[in-house]
Amino acid sequence: MSLPHSGGFTTRAVHTGRGFAGTTGAVMPPVFLTATFASGNPDGFDYTRSGNPNFRLLEQAVASLEGARHATAFASGVSAITAVVSTLRSGDRIVAEQNLYGCTYRLFERVFGKFGLDVTYIDLAEPANWDEIRRRRPRLVWLESPTNPLLKVLDLAGLSAVAREVGATTVVDNTFASPYLQQPLALGATLSLAATTKYLNGHSDCLGGVVATNDPAWHEQMVFAQKALGLQPGPFDAWLTTRGMRTLALRMERHCTSALVLAAWLETRRGVRHVRYPFLPSHPQYDLARRQMRAGSGIVTFELEASVEATLAFCRRLRCFTLAESLGGVESLVCHPPSMTHASVPPDVRRRVGIADGLVRLSVGIEDVDDLGADLDAALSEVLG
Ligand SMILES: Cc1ncc(COP(=O)(O)O)c(C=O)c1O
Secondary structure, eight states, X not given: OOOOSOSOHHHXXXXXXXXXXXXXXXXXXXXXXXXXXXXTOTTOXXXXXXXXXXXXXXXXXXXXXXXXXXXEEESSHHHHHHHHHTTOOXXXXXXXXXXXXXXXHHIIIIIXXXXXXXXXXXXXXXXXXXXXXXXXXXXXXXXXXXXXXXXXXXXXXXXXXXXXXXXXXXXXXXXXTHHHXXXXXXXXXXXXXXXXXXXXXXXXXXXXXXXXXXXXXXXXXXXXXXXHTTOOOOHHHHHHHHHHHTTHHHHHHHHHHHHHHHHHHHHTSTTEEEEEOTTSTTSTTHHHHHHHOSSOOXXXXXXXXXXXXXXXXXXXXXXXXXEOSOOOSSSOEEEOGXXXXXXXXXXXXXXXXXXXXXEEEEEOOSSOHHHHHHHHHHHHHHHHO
Protein backbone atom coordinates (compact mmCIF):
# COMPACT_ATOMS: atom_id res chain seq x y z
CA MET A 1 0.00 0.00 0.00
CA SER A 2 1.23 3.47 -0.74
CA LEU A 3 -0.75 6.48 0.45
CA PRO A 4 -1.21 9.41 -1.96
CA HIS A 5 0.57 12.72 -1.34
CA SER A 6 -1.86 13.66 1.40
CA GLY A 7 -1.59 13.36 5.17
CA GLY A 8 0.92 14.88 7.54
CA PHE A 9 4.66 14.97 6.93
CA THR A 10 5.48 11.94 9.08
CA THR A 11 2.65 9.86 7.64
CA ARG A 12 3.90 10.60 4.14
CA ALA A 13 7.48 9.85 5.19
CA VAL A 14 6.43 6.43 6.44
CA HIS A 15 4.05 5.48 3.62
CA THR A 16 5.54 6.85 0.40
CA GLY A 17 8.47 5.09 -1.17
CA ARG A 18 6.90 1.65 -0.83
CA GLY A 19 5.86 -0.62 -3.65
CA PHE A 20 7.09 -3.14 -6.21
CA ALA A 21 6.45 -5.99 -3.75
CA GLY A 22 4.72 -7.98 -6.49
CA THR A 23 2.62 -10.82 -5.08
CA THR A 24 4.82 -11.30 -1.99
CA GLY A 25 3.08 -9.05 0.52
CA ALA A 26 6.50 -7.70 1.54
CA VAL A 27 5.97 -4.56 3.61
CA MET A 28 9.26 -3.08 2.47
CA PRO A 29 10.36 -2.99 -1.18
CA PRO A 30 13.00 -5.40 -2.46
CA VAL A 31 16.34 -4.13 -3.74
CA PHE A 32 16.47 -4.36 -7.53
CA LEU A 33 20.10 -5.23 -8.15
CA THR A 34 19.80 -5.32 -11.88
CA ALA A 35 21.61 -3.38 -14.57
CA THR A 36 18.95 -3.94 -17.21
CA PHE A 37 15.28 -4.89 -17.73
CA ALA A 38 13.49 -7.05 -20.30
CA SER A 39 12.23 -4.86 -23.09
CA GLY A 40 8.51 -4.02 -23.07
CA ASN A 41 7.93 -4.48 -19.30
CA PRO A 42 4.71 -2.77 -18.09
CA ASP A 43 6.56 -0.46 -15.65
CA GLY A 44 8.64 1.01 -18.48
CA PHE A 45 12.13 0.33 -17.12
CA ASP A 46 14.94 -0.26 -19.60
CA TYR A 47 18.42 0.24 -18.10
CA THR A 48 19.35 1.22 -14.54
CA ARG A 49 21.26 4.34 -15.61
CA SER A 50 17.92 5.84 -16.65
CA GLY A 51 15.65 4.34 -14.01
CA ASN A 52 15.27 1.57 -11.47
CA PRO A 53 12.37 0.75 -9.10
CA ASN A 54 14.48 1.73 -6.07
CA PHE A 55 15.18 5.19 -7.29
CA ARG A 56 11.66 5.63 -8.57
CA LEU A 57 10.46 4.95 -5.00
CA LEU A 58 13.04 7.33 -3.55
CA GLU A 59 12.03 10.03 -6.03
CA GLN A 60 8.33 9.64 -5.12
CA ALA A 61 9.14 9.90 -1.41
CA VAL A 62 11.35 12.99 -1.81
CA ALA A 63 8.78 14.70 -4.05
CA SER A 64 6.13 14.09 -1.43
CA LEU A 65 8.24 15.50 1.42
CA GLU A 66 9.46 18.54 -0.54
CA GLY A 67 5.88 19.30 -1.66
CA ALA A 68 7.05 18.88 -5.26
CA ARG A 69 5.56 17.32 -8.38
CA HIS A 70 8.87 15.75 -9.35
CA ALA A 71 12.18 14.67 -7.87
CA THR A 72 15.23 13.11 -9.49
CA ALA A 73 17.77 11.03 -7.58
CA PHE A 74 21.53 11.16 -8.05
CA ALA A 75 24.60 9.35 -6.74
CA SER A 76 25.65 12.16 -4.38
CA GLY A 77 24.94 15.77 -3.52
CA VAL A 78 27.76 16.81 -5.83
CA SER A 79 26.16 14.75 -8.66
CA ALA A 80 22.90 16.65 -8.09
CA ILE A 81 24.77 19.98 -8.32
CA THR A 82 26.56 18.74 -11.46
CA ALA A 83 23.19 17.84 -13.02
CA VAL A 84 21.81 21.35 -12.47
CA VAL A 85 24.93 23.17 -13.67
CA SER A 86 25.24 20.88 -16.72
CA THR A 87 22.11 22.55 -18.15
CA LEU A 88 24.04 25.83 -18.62
CA ARG A 89 26.04 27.01 -21.62
CA SER A 90 29.42 28.65 -21.88
CA GLY A 91 29.16 32.31 -20.83
CA ASP A 92 26.09 31.74 -18.64
CA ARG A 93 26.14 33.41 -15.25
CA ILE A 94 25.37 32.29 -11.73
CA VAL A 95 24.97 34.65 -8.81
CA ALA A 96 25.77 32.59 -5.72
CA GLU A 97 25.77 33.14 -1.98
CA GLN A 98 29.38 33.65 -0.98
CA ASN A 99 29.36 31.09 1.85
CA LEU A 100 28.75 27.90 -0.11
CA TYR A 101 29.73 24.33 0.66
CA GLY A 102 33.42 24.07 -0.32
CA CYS A 103 32.95 21.39 -2.98
CA THR A 104 30.18 23.39 -4.66
CA TYR A 105 32.67 26.25 -4.94
CA ARG A 106 35.35 23.86 -6.24
CA LEU A 107 32.96 22.40 -8.83
CA PHE A 108 31.97 25.86 -10.08
CA GLU A 109 35.52 27.20 -10.20
CA ARG A 110 37.73 24.26 -11.13
CA VAL A 111 35.43 22.19 -13.32
CA PHE A 112 32.69 24.35 -14.86
CA GLY A 113 34.93 27.45 -14.90
CA LYS A 114 36.96 25.67 -17.63
CA PHE A 115 33.82 25.57 -19.79
CA GLY A 116 33.14 29.29 -19.45
CA LEU A 117 30.77 29.38 -16.47
CA ASP A 118 30.82 32.80 -14.83
CA VAL A 119 30.01 32.78 -11.09
CA THR A 120 29.79 35.85 -8.85
CA TYR A 121 29.80 35.26 -5.08
CA ILE A 122 27.87 37.75 -2.99
CA ASP A 123 26.76 38.10 0.62
CA LEU A 124 23.06 37.49 -0.06
CA ALA A 125 22.09 37.75 3.60
CA GLU A 126 22.40 41.49 2.97
CA PRO A 127 19.34 42.73 0.98
CA ALA A 128 21.34 45.78 -0.20
CA ASN A 129 23.36 43.32 -2.32
CA TRP A 130 20.34 41.85 -4.11
CA ASP A 131 20.56 44.52 -6.83
CA GLU A 132 23.55 42.60 -8.11
CA ILE A 133 21.07 39.93 -9.25
CA ARG A 134 19.10 42.55 -11.19
CA ARG A 135 22.33 43.96 -12.65
CA ARG A 136 23.97 40.68 -13.66
CA ARG A 137 20.78 38.94 -14.88
CA PRO A 138 22.13 35.43 -14.21
CA ARG A 139 20.62 32.17 -15.40
CA LEU A 140 20.79 30.74 -11.86
CA VAL A 141 20.69 32.21 -8.36
CA TRP A 142 22.43 29.66 -6.16
CA LEU A 143 21.43 29.66 -2.50
CA GLU A 144 22.26 27.56 0.51
CA SER A 145 20.35 28.10 3.76
CA PRO A 146 21.47 27.60 6.43
CA THR A 147 24.93 27.83 4.88
CA ASN A 148 27.82 25.49 5.45
CA PRO A 149 29.53 26.11 7.87
CA LEU A 150 28.52 29.62 9.05
CA LEU A 151 24.78 28.90 9.26
CA LYS A 152 23.80 32.14 7.59
CA VAL A 153 20.09 32.16 6.88
CA LEU A 154 19.01 33.62 3.53
CA ASP A 155 15.59 35.04 2.75
CA LEU A 156 14.45 32.39 0.26
CA ALA A 157 11.12 34.04 -0.58
CA GLY A 158 12.68 37.50 -1.07
CA LEU A 159 15.58 36.22 -3.16
CA SER A 160 13.34 33.98 -5.29
CA ALA A 161 11.14 37.00 -6.07
CA VAL A 162 14.15 39.06 -7.20
CA ALA A 163 15.42 36.15 -9.32
CA ARG A 164 11.99 35.84 -10.94
CA GLU A 165 12.04 39.55 -11.91
CA VAL A 166 15.05 38.87 -14.17
CA GLY A 167 13.96 35.41 -15.35
CA ALA A 168 16.59 33.57 -13.27
CA THR A 169 16.02 30.15 -11.75
CA THR A 170 16.49 29.93 -7.99
CA VAL A 171 18.25 26.84 -6.71
CA VAL A 172 18.24 26.20 -2.96
CA ASP A 173 20.63 23.71 -1.43
CA ASN A 174 18.31 22.49 1.34
CA THR A 175 20.78 19.95 2.77
CA PHE A 176 21.23 21.61 6.19
CA ALA A 177 17.51 22.10 6.83
CA SER A 178 15.90 19.07 5.15
CA PRO A 179 12.30 19.31 3.92
CA TYR A 180 11.07 18.72 7.46
CA LEU A 181 12.33 22.14 8.54
CA GLN A 182 12.12 24.15 5.34
CA GLN A 183 10.23 23.94 2.04
CA PRO A 184 12.07 25.99 -0.60
CA LEU A 185 9.53 25.41 -3.39
CA ALA A 186 6.68 26.77 -1.28
CA LEU A 187 8.87 29.85 -0.68
CA GLY A 188 9.22 30.45 -4.43
CA ALA A 189 12.38 28.56 -5.46
CA THR A 190 12.29 26.54 -8.68
CA LEU A 191 14.70 23.82 -7.55
CA SER A 192 15.25 22.36 -4.10
CA LEU A 193 18.44 20.35 -4.04
CA ALA A 194 19.82 18.19 -1.23
CA ALA A 195 22.64 15.85 -0.42
CA THR A 196 20.54 12.94 0.89
CA THR A 197 23.86 11.74 2.34
CA LYS A 198 23.03 13.97 5.33
CA TYR A 199 19.66 14.31 7.09
CA LEU A 200 17.40 12.62 4.55
CA ASN A 201 19.22 9.32 4.87
CA GLY A 202 20.42 10.11 8.37
CA HIS A 203 22.54 7.04 9.02
CA SER A 204 25.85 7.92 7.32
CA ASP A 205 25.84 4.69 5.34
CA CYS A 206 25.67 5.94 1.76
CA LEU A 207 25.86 9.05 -0.41
CA GLY A 208 23.06 10.46 -2.52
CA GLY A 209 21.54 13.62 -3.95
CA VAL A 210 18.13 14.81 -5.15
CA VAL A 211 16.64 17.70 -7.08
CA ALA A 212 12.93 18.43 -6.50
CA THR A 213 10.86 20.76 -8.67
CA ASN A 214 7.33 21.60 -9.81
CA ASP A 215 8.58 22.61 -13.26
CA PRO A 216 8.16 19.83 -15.86
CA ALA A 217 10.87 21.29 -18.13
CA TRP A 218 13.40 21.27 -15.28
CA HIS A 219 12.34 17.75 -14.36
CA GLU A 220 12.98 16.63 -17.93
CA GLN A 221 16.44 18.20 -17.84
CA MET A 222 17.26 16.44 -14.55
CA VAL A 223 16.18 13.03 -15.89
CA PHE A 224 18.29 13.71 -18.98
CA ALA A 225 21.34 14.60 -16.83
CA GLN A 226 20.80 11.51 -14.68
CA LYS A 227 21.18 9.21 -17.65
CA ALA A 228 23.31 11.24 -20.07
CA LEU A 229 26.00 12.05 -17.49
CA GLY A 230 25.71 8.75 -15.62
CA LEU A 231 24.86 10.48 -12.33
CA GLN A 232 22.36 7.86 -11.12
CA PRO A 233 22.48 6.32 -7.63
CA GLY A 234 22.98 2.61 -7.04
CA PRO A 235 19.75 0.69 -6.27
CA PHE A 236 20.91 -0.34 -2.79
CA ASP A 237 21.92 3.22 -1.89
CA ALA A 238 18.49 4.41 -3.07
CA TRP A 239 16.88 1.71 -0.90
CA LEU A 240 18.93 2.71 2.17
CA THR A 241 18.02 6.37 1.68
CA THR A 242 14.32 5.60 1.32
CA ARG A 243 14.49 3.56 4.51
CA GLY A 244 16.30 6.33 6.39
CA MET A 245 13.77 8.95 5.29
CA ARG A 246 10.94 7.17 7.08
CA THR A 247 12.25 8.50 10.44
CA LEU A 248 13.29 11.95 9.21
CA ALA A 249 10.79 13.88 11.35
CA LEU A 250 11.64 12.03 14.57
CA ARG A 251 15.36 12.40 14.04
CA MET A 252 15.11 16.08 13.13
CA GLU A 253 13.13 16.83 16.28
CA ARG A 254 15.83 15.28 18.46
CA HIS A 255 18.67 16.91 16.48
CA CYS A 256 17.03 20.33 16.82
CA THR A 257 16.21 20.09 20.53
CA SER A 258 19.69 18.91 21.50
CA ALA A 259 21.47 21.39 19.22
CA LEU A 260 19.58 24.31 20.75
CA VAL A 261 20.47 23.17 24.29
CA LEU A 262 24.17 22.80 23.43
CA ALA A 263 24.31 26.07 21.47
CA ALA A 264 22.79 28.02 24.37
CA TRP A 265 25.24 26.41 26.80
CA LEU A 266 28.27 27.05 24.57
CA GLU A 267 27.34 30.73 24.44
CA THR A 268 27.97 30.94 28.18
CA ARG A 269 31.23 28.96 28.13
CA ARG A 270 34.58 30.68 28.62
CA GLY A 271 36.97 30.26 25.68
CA VAL A 272 34.16 30.24 23.11
CA ARG A 273 34.16 33.41 21.01
CA HIS A 274 30.97 33.20 18.91
CA VAL A 275 28.24 30.62 18.67
CA ARG A 276 26.09 30.43 15.57
CA TYR A 277 22.77 28.65 15.66
CA PRO A 278 19.72 29.86 13.70
CA PHE A 279 17.31 29.57 16.64
CA LEU A 280 19.52 31.45 19.14
CA PRO A 281 18.34 35.06 19.57
CA SER A 282 21.96 36.18 19.01
CA HIS A 283 21.88 34.84 15.42
CA PRO A 284 21.93 37.75 12.93
CA GLN A 285 18.97 36.34 11.00
CA TYR A 286 17.08 34.94 14.01
CA ASP A 287 13.69 36.45 13.06
CA LEU A 288 13.99 35.25 9.48
CA ALA A 289 15.01 31.77 10.64
CA ARG A 290 11.94 31.63 12.91
CA ARG A 291 9.69 32.58 9.97
CA GLN A 292 11.28 30.33 7.39
CA MET A 293 12.21 27.19 9.35
CA ARG A 294 10.29 24.95 11.69
CA ALA A 295 13.35 24.64 13.99
CA GLY A 296 17.07 25.40 13.88
CA SER A 297 18.42 22.00 12.65
CA GLY A 298 21.25 19.99 14.18
CA ILE A 299 24.36 21.94 13.27
CA VAL A 300 26.08 24.30 15.69
CA THR A 301 29.09 26.35 14.63
CA PHE A 302 31.35 28.18 17.08
CA GLU A 303 34.74 29.79 17.21
CA LEU A 304 37.26 28.94 19.89
CA GLU A 305 39.72 31.48 21.20
CA ALA A 306 42.46 29.11 20.12
CA SER A 307 45.03 28.41 17.42
CA VAL A 308 44.51 25.89 14.61
CA GLU A 309 46.52 23.31 16.62
CA ALA A 310 44.57 23.81 19.88
CA THR A 311 41.28 23.71 17.97
CA LEU A 312 42.22 20.41 16.36
CA ALA A 313 43.36 19.06 19.77
CA PHE A 314 39.90 19.96 21.15
CA CYS A 315 38.19 18.15 18.26
CA ARG A 316 40.38 15.06 18.76
CA ARG A 317 39.75 14.99 22.52
CA LEU A 318 35.99 14.59 22.10
CA ARG A 319 34.62 11.07 22.70
CA CYS A 320 30.96 11.26 21.61
CA PHE A 321 31.74 13.44 18.58
CA THR A 322 33.88 11.73 15.94
CA LEU A 323 36.25 14.03 14.05
CA ALA A 324 34.99 13.44 10.53
CA GLU A 325 33.61 15.19 7.46
CA SER A 326 29.85 15.04 6.94
CA LEU A 327 26.82 15.74 9.11
CA GLY A 328 23.21 14.83 9.58
CA GLY A 329 23.62 11.26 10.83
CA VAL A 330 22.30 9.80 14.08
CA GLU A 331 25.84 9.93 15.50
CA SER A 332 27.47 13.19 16.52
CA LEU A 333 30.38 14.45 14.44
CA VAL A 334 32.79 17.34 14.79
CA CYS A 335 34.53 19.07 11.94
CA HIS A 336 37.22 21.72 11.66
CA PRO A 337 36.13 23.47 8.42
CA PRO A 338 39.42 25.31 7.62
CA SER A 339 41.35 22.04 7.45
CA MET A 340 38.52 19.73 6.30
CA THR A 341 35.34 20.64 4.37
CA HIS A 342 36.66 24.04 3.25
CA ALA A 343 40.31 23.10 2.69
CA SER A 344 39.61 23.38 -1.06
CA VAL A 345 38.69 27.08 -0.64
CA PRO A 346 41.77 29.35 -0.87
CA PRO A 347 42.80 30.67 2.62
CA ASP A 348 42.22 34.35 1.71
CA VAL A 349 38.70 33.56 0.40
CA ARG A 350 38.05 31.46 3.53
CA ARG A 351 39.00 34.26 5.90
CA ARG A 352 37.11 36.85 3.86
CA VAL A 353 33.88 34.86 4.24
CA GLY A 354 34.47 34.34 7.99
CA ILE A 355 35.89 30.82 8.22
CA ALA A 356 38.37 31.50 11.03
CA ASP A 357 41.16 29.15 12.18
CA GLY A 358 39.35 28.35 15.46
CA LEU A 359 36.03 27.51 13.78
CA VAL A 360 34.38 24.25 14.85
CA ARG A 361 31.22 22.72 13.39
CA LEU A 362 29.23 20.20 15.39
CA SER A 363 26.70 17.87 13.85
CA VAL A 364 24.62 17.08 16.90
CA GLY A 365 23.40 13.48 16.81
CA ILE A 366 20.54 11.82 18.63
CA GLU A 367 22.55 10.60 21.65
CA ASP A 368 21.55 11.74 25.18
CA VAL A 369 22.17 15.46 25.28
CA ASP A 370 23.70 15.30 28.77
CA ASP A 371 26.43 12.99 27.47
CA LEU A 372 27.12 15.35 24.58
CA GLY A 373 27.32 18.37 26.90
CA ALA A 374 29.64 16.60 29.33
CA ASP A 375 31.91 15.56 26.48
CA LEU A 376 32.18 19.13 25.15
CA ASP A 377 32.78 20.49 28.64
CA ALA A 378 35.58 18.01 29.39
CA ALA A 379 37.34 18.67 26.07
CA LEU A 380 37.07 22.46 26.49
CA SER A 381 38.48 22.26 30.03
CA GLU A 382 41.33 20.05 28.96
CA VAL A 383 42.41 22.06 25.95
CA LEU A 384 41.59 25.62 27.01
CA GLY A 385 41.93 25.26 30.77
C1 LIG B 1 25.37 21.81 1.78
C2 LIG B 1 25.94 20.63 1.05
N1 LIG B 1 25.62 20.45 -0.24
C3 LIG B 1 26.11 19.42 -0.95
C4 LIG B 1 26.98 18.51 -0.37
C5 LIG B 1 27.56 17.41 -1.21
O1 LIG B 1 27.03 16.16 -0.91
P1 LIG B 1 27.82 14.80 -1.22
O2 LIG B 1 28.94 14.73 -0.25
O3 LIG B 1 26.78 13.75 -1.07
O4 LIG B 1 28.32 14.88 -2.62
C6 LIG B 1 27.34 18.66 0.96
C7 LIG B 1 28.26 17.72 1.61
O5 LIG B 1 28.71 17.94 2.72
C8 LIG B 1 26.80 19.76 1.70
O6 LIG B 1 27.13 19.97 2.98
